Amino acid sequence: MATAEGESEPRRPYDAPRRREQAIQTRAEIAAAARHLFTSRGWGQTTVRDIAKAARVSEPTVYKAYGGKAGLAGALVDAVDLAADVARQLAELEAAQGDPPAQLAAMVAFDRRLFERGADVIRLLREAARTEPDLAAAYQDGRDRGETLRRQVFSSWPAKAFRSGVDVSLACDTYAALCTVDTYATLTGGRRSGSSSGGSGHCAPCSSDRATKASFLSLGVRKAAFIAPRPRGFRRRWRSHGHGRGRRAGRHRTATRRGRR
Structure with missing residues (x-):
């Protein structure tokens, strides 16, 4: 679009949220496909082409997203x-x-x-x-x-x-x-x-x-x-040092002493 001075208006950068969501989804699908193929076929028997086909994307997309198999390995660990x-x-x-x-x-x-x-x-x-x-x-x-x-x-x-x-x-x-x-x-x-x-x-x-x-x-x-x-009597000593005070703690100590008798 031309301005009044005849200059072209700067093109707006295309970075819409939907585009970012699609990129994230694509990476997730590639990683999922890689995990399935790596664990079912083995590392050596799986190629980038296989991963691209399973994820329904092009090979350049896989390389752009992860940089190849080695990058995918790191992504799987994360x-x-x-x-x-x-x-x-x-x-x-x-x-x-x-x-x-x-x-x-x-x-x-x-x-x-x-x-x-x-x-x-x-x-x-x-x-x-x-x-x-x-x-x-x-x-x-x-x-x-x-x-x-x-x-x-x-x-x-x-x-x-x-x-x-x-x-x-x-x-x-x-x-x-x-x-x-x-x-x-x-x-x-x-x-x-x-x-x-x-x-x-x-x-x-x-x-x-x-x-x-x-x-x-x-x-x-x-x-x-x-x-x-924990040493024997740990719980009794723990309570006797001020922890768990109140009626329940008193009943516990009383019951313990009666048990000894």
């Missing part, structure tokens, strides 16, 4: 972390400052969500990382982030929170040894168990969300093994 709700974990850790058992429970809960929602991607990256340097870097970056957070949390705990002879490094090693996607699969998959109903020794796969949580939370108890147990 997506799995977000699905496990990193923000929730950080909020729970902050709320539980000064309470080591509660902070440990928050980390266990995050890992349970991570394995529930991203076990396929974790296994893919771990296996492909053996031969693909780019994937090895993405896989190691994810592990390093978790290790850094755990070390920061454990370093904030008092020495009495650990068993005798356990320091921060050993606590990190213990956690890493116990909390793996393979251990999670063992706890939540079908296996024989003498404690099953009817005494048949068979345990059906824990497919429901409730069963999955219950199975994996039992792993959290095992992880707590490197936290020093």
Whole structure:
């Protein structure tokens, strides 16, 4: 359109919200297609062309969005972390400052969500990382982030929170040894168990969300093994120092003394 002076009016930049939403949706569809193909076919057997076809976009669109397969690997790692709700974990850790058992429970809960929602991607990256340097870097970056957070949390705990002879490094090693996607699969998959109903020794796969949580939370108890147990009489001493005062606390102390007699 020409102005009164005969000059062309500057063209408005085209960056409408709808356009941005479409771009976000396209990236999500590409990532979803990549995850499906990578985990079903394998890393080496999947090409950018395959991903573009499954996402119904052109190959240049895939490269523009992620820069190729290596970029998609990094995007999948970030997506799995977000699905496990990193923000929730950080909020729970902050709320539980000064309470080591509660902070440990928050980390266990995050890992349970991570394995529930991203076990396929974790296994893919771990296996492909053996031969693909780019994937090895993405896989190691994810592990390093978790290790850094755990070390920061454990370093904030008092020495009495650990068993005798356990320091921060050993606590990190213990956690890493116990909390793996393979251990999670063992706890939540079908296996024989003498404690099953009817005494048949068979345990059906824990497919429901409730069963999955219950199975994996039992792993959290095992992880707590490197936290020093509370001394005998801890609860009575805790109450006697002014916590939980009132009638209920008084009844508790009375009942405890009667029980001794």
